[in-house]
Amino acid sequence: MFIRTVYATGDPALLDTALRSLNSEGRDLLEERPGYRGAGVFADRALGKLAAVSWWETEDARRNSDEVMRERRGPLMEPFAGTVAVGNFEAAVVHQIRHPQQGGSLRVTRLEFDPRDGDLIVDAFRATVVPRVESLPGLARTSLLIDRERGRALAGALFVDRSSLAASRAAMAMARHEASAKAHVDVVGLEEFEVVYADVRLD
Template sequence: MFVRTVYATGDPAQLGTAIRVLNTQGHDLLEERPGFRGAGVFVDRALGTLLSVSWWESVEARDNSDEVMRERRPALLHPFAGTVAVENYEATVFPVGHRPLTGGGMRLTRLEFAPADADLVADTFHGGVLPRLEVLPGFAGAALFLDRERGRGMTGVLFADQHALVASRSRQAAVRREGVAKAHVAVVALEEFEIVHADVRAD
C-alpha cells in the first residue's frame, strides 16, 4: 500500500470549512480515482493544522491521482490553508480491518533514519513496537509510513476516543523510547490530532 499525505496549516477559524469540503468534494474526487483504497482527515482545531492521508494500491495509482488532485487541492483547502506540504510514502504497516473511525485521536511521530536502516525500522515497528501498542486501552489501529530514499517516516497510532489518547501518553512514550533505540531512528516531531475520519479498505 502507498500513501500521499497533505499537511496544511492556517487560520483555525477557517478550519471547519476545509473539513466540510474535504469530506464531500474531496472525498468524491478521490473515490473516482483508480486504485483508491481509503482516506483519513486529522486536525488540531486549536492550532489550525490539518493532515489528510489518501491510500493507494500502487505507486502508479497514487501518482496518477495527483495529476487531478494537484489542480483541485488549492480550492479544496481555501480559505483555510496558508501553507501546504505534500509527501509520498510507502505504508509498511497499515490498519486494514479496523472499522472506520470518527471522533477519536491520533498520535503522530515523525522520524528520520539512515536510508540503509529502512528495513530495520520496519521490522522493529512490526515485530516489537506494534504488539505493545495493540494492548493499550482504546487502541484502534496503527500505521508506519516510510520514504526509504530520503530516510524519513512517520507513525500514526489511533485511539477510539480522546480520553484513551491522553491516557496512553506515558505508556507509548516508553514504547517509543525503546523502539527508536533499537531501530536507530531520531524522533523529529510529535503531534496529536482529532480523527475527523479514517478508513482503509483492503479491496
C-alpha cells in the same frame, strides 16, 4: 499500499470550511480515481492544522491521482491553508484492531533515519511497537508509513476517543524510546489530531 499525505496549516477560525470541502468534494474526487483504497482527514482545531491521508493500491495509482488532485487541492482548502506540504510514503506496517471512527484521536510520531536503515526501522516497529501497543485500551490501528529514499517515516496510532489517547501517552513513550534506540532513528516531531474521518479498505 502507497500513501499520499497533505499537511496544511492556517487560521483555526477557517479550518471547518476546509474540512467540509475535503469531506464532500474532496472525497468524491478521490473515489473516482482508479486504485483508491480510502482516506483519512485529521485536525488540530486549536492550532489550525489539517492532515489528509489517501491510500492507493499501487505507486502508479497514487502518482496518476496526483495529476488531478494537484489542481484541486488549493481551491479545496481555501481560504484556510496558508502552508501546504505533500509527502509520499509506503505503508510498511498496518495493524488494525477495530475500525477507527469519527471523534477518535490520532497520534503521529515523525521520524528521520539513514535511508540504508529502512528495513531495520520496519523490523523494529513490527517487533517492538506493535506488541507493546496492541493491548492498549481504545487502540484502533497502528501503522508505519515510510519514505525509504528520503529517510523519513510517520508512525501513527489511532484511538477510538480522546481519553484513550491521553491514557496511552506513558506506554507509547516507552515503546517509542525502545524502538528508536533499536532502529537508530531520530524522533523529530510528535503531534495529536482529532479524527474527522478515517475510512480505509485494508483487505
